[in-house]
Amino acid sequence: MILKKYPYIAIEGPIGAGKTSLAQNMANYLECALLLERPEENPFLEKFYSNRARYALPTQLFFLLQRIDQFQPITHANIHARPMVSDFLLEKDQLFARFTLSEPEYALYQKIYQQMKPQAPSPDLVIYLQASPEKLYERIKRRGSIYEKNITEEYLYRLSNCYTQFFHQYEKAPVIIVNSENLNFANNTADFNLLLQRINQMRSAREYFNCGLKEYL
Structure with a gap:
């Protein structure tokens, strides 16, 4: 019944919210296609968390190109033929660009984005996962990913605010x-x-x- 109403479900939220595990479980349960982010393929990501000012732009451009490649073969027609769950939205790229880049870098990123005109089908449902920055930090440390080892609670707090503002207008x-x-x-x-x-x-x-949902404004 879920897939008839929502053939394309996207799961979003800050790092450590549980997007990937939920997407995997939903795809298995619903027996549908699964589209996952592949952050481990980004060669700049670990360096970004150590030195955000230096590596923000190459990190973001790599993710933009990667996401364009992932969505390129996907259309509304083939989603309705084979429903899908993903653990990210294409719009997340704009969210992170605004969050991580300096003003000159963001202006350059926007020019590149507009020239490339990335496209992705709109989801039929978005599941937006929230958790406190403290809980996100705890989960990230527990899973022990090498490229996430330098993430701080302060970064997660600011990122959570960006997600809250983004979905307030979505x-x-x-x-x-x-x-x-x-x-x-x-x-x-x-x-x-x-x-x-x-x-x-x-x-x-x-x-x-x-009913006890908290907004981190």
């Missing part, structure tokens, strides 16, 4: 905003099933999963 698709602070969609079947139930029950374009 209107391209229905959004369910999920407080993932105390939910484990990777290993807790009850949490996962409850989320699926809430998605099936959606009646408006913006809904919240967890």
Whole structure:
């Protein structure tokens, strides 16, 4: 039933929110295609977290080109033929560019973006995962990824604010905003099933999963 209503589901949220594990679980459960970010392929990413001012632009341009390549073969027609779950939106590239680049770098990035005219199908549903910066930091340290080892809580706090502001204005698709602070969609079947139930029950374009949701403004 979910895929009939939402053939393309995109999962978004800051680093450590649980996007990839939820996307993998949903794709397996719904038996649909899976499109994942591949941050480990970015040769600048580890350097970026050590020296953001120096490596922000090459990091961002690599991600832009990578995401364009990933979305290039995907159209609304083949999504309806074979539904899909992804763990990112193409618009995330603009979000991170505005967040990480200096003004001159952002102006250059915008010129490149406009020349390339990247395209991606709009999702039928966005699942936006939130958690406190402290929880995000705890999860990142626990998974021990080499390229994430220099991420700070201050960076996650600012990034969470950017996501909150972005989704406050986002209107391209229905959004369910999920407080993932105390939910484990990777290993807790009850949490996962409850989320699926809430998605099936959606009646408006913006809904919240967890009455104790916090906004980090």
